[in-house]
Amino acid sequence: MRDTSLPARGELTVTPPHRELLDQILDKWSLAVLGELCERPSRFNDLRRAIPTVTQKSLTATLRRLERNGIVEREVLRSRPVAVEYRITPLGKTLRHPVDVLVGWADAHMPGIEEARARFDAESEPA
Amino acid sequence: MRDTSLPARGELTVTPPHRELLDQILDKWSLAVLGELCERPSRFNDLRRAIPTVTQKSLTATLRRLERNGIVEREVLRSRPVAVEYRITPLGKTLRHPVDVLVGWADAHMPGIEEARARFDAESEPA
DNA sequence: CGGTATCCCCCATGATACTG
DNA sequence: CAGTATCATGGGGGATACCG
Numbered sequence: 001m002r003d004t005s006l007p008a009r010g011e012l013t014v015t016p017p018h019r020e021l022l023d024q025i026l027d028k029w030s031l032a033v034l035g036e037l038c039e040r041p042s043r044f045n046d047l048r049r050a051i052p053t054v055t056q057k058s059l060t061a062t063l064r065r066l067e068r069n070g071i072v073e074r075e076v077l078r079s080r081p082v083a084v085e086y087r088i089t090p091l092g093k094t095l096r097h098p099v100d101v102l103v104g105w106a107d108a109h110m111p112g113i114e115e116a117r118a119r120f121d122a123e124s125e126p127a
Numbered sequence: 128m129r130d131t132s133l134p135a136r137g138e139l140t141v142t143p144p145h146r147e148l149l150d151q152i153l154d155k156w157s158l159a160v161l162g163e164l165c166e167r168p169s170r171f172n173d174l175r176r177a178i179p180t181v182t183q184k185s186l187t188a189t190l191r192r193l194e195r196n197g198i199v200e201r202e203v204l205r206s207r208p209v210a211v212e213y214r215i216t217p218l219g220k221t222l223r224h225p226v227d228v229l230v231g232w233a234d235a236h237m238p239g240i241e242e243a244r245a246r247f248d249a250e251s252e253p254a
Numbered sequence: 255c256g257g258t259a260t261c262c263c264c265c266a267t268g269a270t271a272c273t274g
Numbered sequence: 275c276a277g278t279a280t281c282a283t284g285g286g287g288g289a290t291a292c293c294g
Binding site: 271 | 275276279281282285286288292293
Binding site: 119 | 139140141144145146148149150153155158159161162165194195196197218221222223224225226227228229230231232233234236237239240242243244246247248
């Protein structure tokens with residue numbers, strides 16, 4: 001595993017492949033799914049219950065996308081009726097740290113951001 | 128500034144406010160703009176040239192959104208003709224580390240991800 | 255239970271034209 | 275130079291219905 005220490009300068013260069021990847025992994029539902037699967041393997045309807053606002057279609061699409069990118073694993077359990085279990089992969093686990101850093105940043109700076117929003121909105125609206 | 132060290136467990140809980148914030152900051156063009164403004168303050172058309180595929184409209188929208196969230200600053204320079212300079216704010220600078228960690232992750236694991244994609248596509252298509 | 259298939263709509267984005 | 279205004283479009287996502 002490579003280090004996660006901060007790069008000297010200018011690593012913040014987002015190439016198209018990066019951009020595409022981030023779109024597939026940080027999209028509307030992926031982080032919620034990831035959060036669930038980091039806690040425990042889950043079946044399709046477990047995830048639906050855990051994320052009540054997601055539709056079948058979107059959940060399926062999200063899981064397929066994550067599976068394609070090697071982030072989650074899908075196993076069809078031979079039972080009656082059919083059950084399908086989703087699990088996080090080793091690769092998927094490595095994604096957790098970057099996301100935690102990001103979410104940690106959001107948490108820490110949310111107050112400052114809301115203040116900035118309030119200021120911006122106050123200066124624009126009164127027009 | 129709070130620490131960016133990794134949380135003990137389960138911080139990967141993305142609440143709706145988090146989700147909205149990430150949507151505003153990690154969207155299609157924001158990271159490119161951020162990358163530029165981290166290097167140097169830039170004027171509107173400098174950014175257009177640096178990011179050739181962005182349209183006027185999208186660039187304006189991106190800059191306004193980042194400004195509203197306190198990530199960038201806009202200054203109208205009194206000159207002929209008018210010039211407008213955009214700069215990263217202190218708050219914006221704090222965003223750099225999380226993004227670098229994320230981009231670093233993407234860099235480090237891109238090979239594994241492409242492999243996963245190839246495997247997935249090979250198993251699906253032959254149908 | 256764990257999905258597909260279909261329809262539909264909305265809105266983000268792009269293209270183009272115009273302006274202070 | 276740095277935008278705003280207007281129009282067109284396409285695809286992501288929801289609602290609904292059906293299937294192995």
